[in-house]
Amino acid sequence: MNIAVIGGTGLIGSQVVRMLRADGHEATPLSPSTGVDLLTGQGLDAALKGVDVVVNLTNSPTFDDASPAFFRTTMDNLVAAAAREGVGHAVILSIVGADRVPDLVYYQAKVLQEDILKAGPVPYSIVRATQFFEFVDAVLSWTSDETTVRLPATPIQPMAAADVARAVADVSEGAPLRGVRNVAGPEVFALDELGRITLAAHGDRRTVVTDPTAGMFAAVPGDAIIAKDGADLAPTAYRDWLAR
Template sequence: MRIVVIGGTGLIGSKVVARLGEQGHDAVPASPASGVDTLTGEGVKEVLQGADVLVDVSNSPSFADDDVLRFFRTATTNLVEAARSAGVGHYVALSVVGADRLPESGYLRAKVVQERLITESGLRHSLVRATQFFEFAGSIADAATEDGTVRLSGGGVQPIAAEDVAHVVSRTAAGDPLGGLLEIAGPEAFGLDEWIRTVLRARGDARQVVTDPRARYFGALLGPDSLRPGPGGELAPTSLAEWLTR
């Protein structure tokens, strides 16, 4: 199959392209660097010609509320229109577990808009919602650092390795459309503060992680299950300890 991967040069996208290629598919990485800009629409129709599957694992370059909403609304609208025109048979998008439970977060509100545009498009689709990636621990710590101290709540998280996310996205792209949602998460639950503290210690980062129940995660107050999958979620194999040794 010809499978176009929007965001195909990024953390997840590059792994998806590699996996699909190993399986014998014609996996095409698409990004602004290859002349495909989903915000302006440049190159989108052209790259989707003859595509069987569209995979969108792209992300907004800015997480400011207005910017991220504009990105996902505009980019998804352009992709939906081009996919319809090209006769794409399967639209796969990567989203976030808990997106619809945390409307205080501008980023997650924008992901809900993305999901809605896809589900209401009439295209056959699959939405893969993943928890936070192990690889993002550093950026989460940086965003929560004030005067050299990391302030995070103990809200529940169940982070996942990017490699495991890529595996599920690739499998989904090569399979039949789900017509709905699949949630994926790592095998272990942590408090957000505990997870980041563990990673920083393993990396020799001397910053102190202070537990602050009032600390917001990208604008949202977290509860014990805000960012954890529901009962039907699929658990990936890689533990935090295993990931840290790689």
């Protein structure tokens, strides 16, 4: 198949392109550096000519109140161009539990992205993944100083970016789901405990303080971002990933 991967040079996208090519598909990474800008629509129609599947892995540059406008504009542009060019399958990457976290505007924006795709004329698939192992250090940095890292005990079920990419590639190679596939890591942690495991692995002597008000994940209610029954569990465990 001819598969276009928008955001195909990023953390997930570059791995998706590599996996699709290894599986025998023609996979083309698209980004502003290749002349395709999803935010303005520049180059989009030409890039989607003759394409069987388009995968959208672009992300808002911020997690704040600007993110809904980003996803509305980019998805409107993508759906319209895919329909004009007769693309048979559109795939996006979203977040497990995005619809269960009403107090985070970024999660609201991801639900908006999903809704625009669902309402459009192009057959679609939505892959919802949990948080990435690769982002744990950034999460710790949001609420840290020289001696402490403050984290809530929010339940979290992270997974390796490579496992996310594999799930996206698999869905892209199949028939449109016209629905959602949830993928998650094999283990559930409290975020504060995940912080302690991470610091210990890095030889970082800072102390993790459990603080229910600290950081973005403090707004997550209960087990909202834990995968429910029926999710596909990825094979890579966090401690094994850290050890590599």
